[in-house]
Amino acid sequence: MGKTIAQKIIASHLVSGDMTPGSEIALKIDQTLTQDATGTMAYLEFESMDIPQVKTEFSIAYVDHNTLQCGFMNADDHQYLQTVTAKHGVRFSRPGNGICHQVHLERFGKPGKTLIGSDSHTPTGGGLGMLAFGAGGMDVAVAMGGGAYYITMPRMFKVELTGKLRPFVTAKDVSLKLLEILSVKGGVGAIVEWGGPGIDTLTVPERATITNMGTELGATTSIFPSDRRTREFLAAQGREEDFLPLESDKDAVYDRVIPIDLSTLEPMVACPHSPDNVVAVSSLKGTRVQQVCIGSCTNSSLTDLLKVAAILKGRQVAPGVDLSVSPGSRQVLSMLADCGALTDILASGARLLECACGPCIGMGFSPNSGGVSLRTFNRNFLGRSGTKDAQVYLVSPETAAASALTGFLTDPTTLPPIPEIRMPEHFRIDDSGVLQPLPPDQAARAEVLRGPNIRPFPKGRKVPDSLCAQLVLKVGDNITTDHIMPAGAKVLPYRSNIPKMSEFCFEVCDPDFPARAKAAGDGVILGGSNYGQGSSREHAALVPMYLGIRAVVAKSFARIHAANLVNAGILPLTFENESDYARFDQGDTLSLCQLHQGMDTGFVTLRSDRGQEARLRCTLTPRQKAILLAGGLLEYTKEGN
Secondary structure, three states, X not given: OEOOHHHHHHHHHEEEOOOOOOOEEEEOOOEEEEEHHHHHHHHHHHHHOOXXXXXXXXXXXXXXXXXXXXXXXXXXXXXXXXXXXXXXXXXXXXXXOEOHHHHHHHHOOOOOOEEXXXXXXXXXXXXXXXXXXXXXXXXXXXXXXXXXXXXEOOEEEEEEEEOOOOOOOOHXXXXXXXXXXXXXXXXXXXXXXXXXHHHHHOOHHHHHHHHHHHXXXXXXXXXXXXXXXXXXXXXXXXXXHHOOOEOOOOOEOOOEEEEEEHHHOOOEEEOOOOXXXXXXXXXXXXXXXXXXXXXXXXXXXXXXXXXXXXXXXXXXXXXXXXXXXXXXEHHHHHHHHHHOHHHHHHHOOOEEOOOOOHHHHOOOOOOOOOOEEEEXXXXXXXXXXXXXXXXXXXXXXXXXXXXHHHOEXXXXXXXXXXXXXXXXXXXXXXOOOEEOOOOHHHHOOOOOOOOOOOOOOOOOOOOOOOEEEEEXXXXXXXXXXXXXXXXXXXXXXXXXXXXXXXXXXXXXXXXXXXHHHHHHOOEEXXXXXXXXXXXXXXXXXXXHHHOOEEEEEEOOEOHHHHHHHHHOOXXXXXXXXXXXXXXXXXXXXXXXXXXXXXXXXXXXXXXXXXXXXXXXXXXXXXXXXXXXXXXXXXXXXXXXX
């Protein structure tokens, strides 16, 4: 039986385990990336392992999330990141150099390599034919130390593309169409591979938009073949030597094949407050718009913004609409300026923001109260924009630009034609924004600078055999990491200060949660299906651990968050019968007995002080059990594992 592209890369990087879907495998990791919202904690974790130099082929730290400082906290964290990376053999991408996934795609990603990053949208690298995973910071730290990366062997899905996109229909619309088909949990436990004759019509930046959005499916990762389009992109970036052809075998077997005819697609929009709440743009004609944001790691490539410039050229943003444009990298910004497209964008009345994540993670440019905001981003979760009652829609750059001009949600296919936009034959190359680490002899003597906001990493607790704890919070389905641990300008400055960050935990759902959890001592959270979807931020596990949460019981978990809970020493449990979720109420006193035995058998019993009872699944690998018994991944690693 032939292999898929992902199976070929897994086979060549397999450290342990067998490639049977559902079994645990360990992979050798070639590259790692971090960003500043998660990286500070990742490097604190790496330092705790006392390893002088990283052992990967290539590791890099990006500063792209919180680049505009209010107070000393962000600046101190950035200083820490620059000095700790210089000491330990890691490259450092300066603030303003660009968004991690865009820059990595441009300058460092390589087909056939494995990559993990402390950001859930690391699968963007799949557009180049990389096997790229989002992961928690602890997993990245372990990989930098030479350790393997453990995942459950995924199933294989294939999206078979035929036809060609019509003008003003985009890769973003392809992604939204697949979200409409599969939902935000339809990709759980699977790698999505893209193939068929239609892929030849898509450039690498377009493919990267699609693999970026694959994260919203709950997929383990997404990947395209490495073909003539890949070679074309790498050659234009001056790195043709990195090209490696990759394709699936003709007799490769997939668990599911999803056909999509590109020629039949139309502009799509994800409505509030979920990326899978998808309808055709034409069905919402007449919806008034107050704000439009173009950018993010999903849609900030040069070709994306050249198309935006062509739509805006010689026209004005509608009164009552505020339009922002965030280029994905310094390379994109400089090339927009060189060709005059930046002038066209600015002349329309658009506002230029820094080459950073910015509004996508709630760092400024929040919508007005109850306002409608169209965003070319990947997530529209409740409150993520910084305005809780805002109505955030996800659209393509073309739909965003058209709507900014009219003041209403507008189908861009109704616009006059624009000149064909092609990817350039040569990109402008300037890597001066990436600092090299110190030579090993200098690194040994180098000082790592730590500001007063940087606090020690909180220590996890070993899972006891019996637990009596209060049910301190009960929440519903599709709780995201933004619900658990919000980002944004108010919170992110404290990313290296878990005690302070804990004050904001579950703020969107229940602002009293932190005080209640602290008072309880030991606590349990009860969740619905797909608990922990969204970002890979391990703070969504570390902060609850700091607040005394010992277990989370849910109908189901998102992959990365479940792994992060284990890494933090929190026991993830699921209902054998999901209807039992209704038996338990916030405030109940819960008991879990014979947990160690249950970790072996796979089942434990949950009881409340009101006489309610439910059987729970405890689905753990032997390694995960050992991590929990050690008190978390760092303690497990320190024990020599």
